[in-house]
Amino acid sequence: MSANPDISVIAPVITIDGPSASGKGTVAQLVSEKLGFHYLDSGALYRIVALAAQQNNIAWDAAEALGKLAESLNISFKNGEVYLGETNITEAVRSEEISRGASEVAIHPQVRNALFALQQSFRKAPGLVADGRDMGSVVFTDAKLKIFLTASVEVRAERRHQQYLGKGLMADFAQILHDLQQRDLRDSRRSASPLIQTPDAVPLDTTNRNIQQTVEFVLTAYKNILQN
Ligand code: DC
16 A cells, blocks of 8 residues: 555545535535535635725735734634634624725735644645635646636626625625625636636536536536546
């Protein structure tokens, strides 16, 4: 037996990258449950940095200070909830303000470098499903399956709009659409690990697919890879 077992066999990775509100979080979580794999919501890490910066009066453009802050954070996930130290911040990191902050802090290489090893530490047997922007292109380049999820910005805005209304929250469709367009631009035009579809990623447009159909697509693609 090899003294250095191959991590890609012991802990295979499926990456699901795509723009904001493309449904990748829900899809990734369901795929991980079906396969009994671990799950990494990498966007949550950038959201936590944005929230912690706000709490510590660090501006979202203060690259050096943000990098040091990201290195020092005590982040954990328990039963699908997000913790900073002992505090449950699951709801706090999902606000529109922190969504914008996450996209702003994520442009800094100092922040991305600080979170790199933490993201890789989620890779454990029997496997990992990771969603974000650069899971397949930077963090898990040897992933067994890379999915690039898209949907038109209007459809994504409408899904987000319905989510807010479903929670009984006030929501302005035009504002949501505008915010998503701004975030798309920032996430795909930044120089550090921009949102890009790599040649080895499978494109999956969910404009006319529901969550279940999307999950089935990913599971079938993964089974096909295992059989070949
Ligand atoms: O996936 P999300 O919407 O929760 O991500 C929030 C922000 O974090 C997103 O606008 C860009 C950033 N992000 C990133 O730069 N790289 C990742 N792998 C995940 C998220």
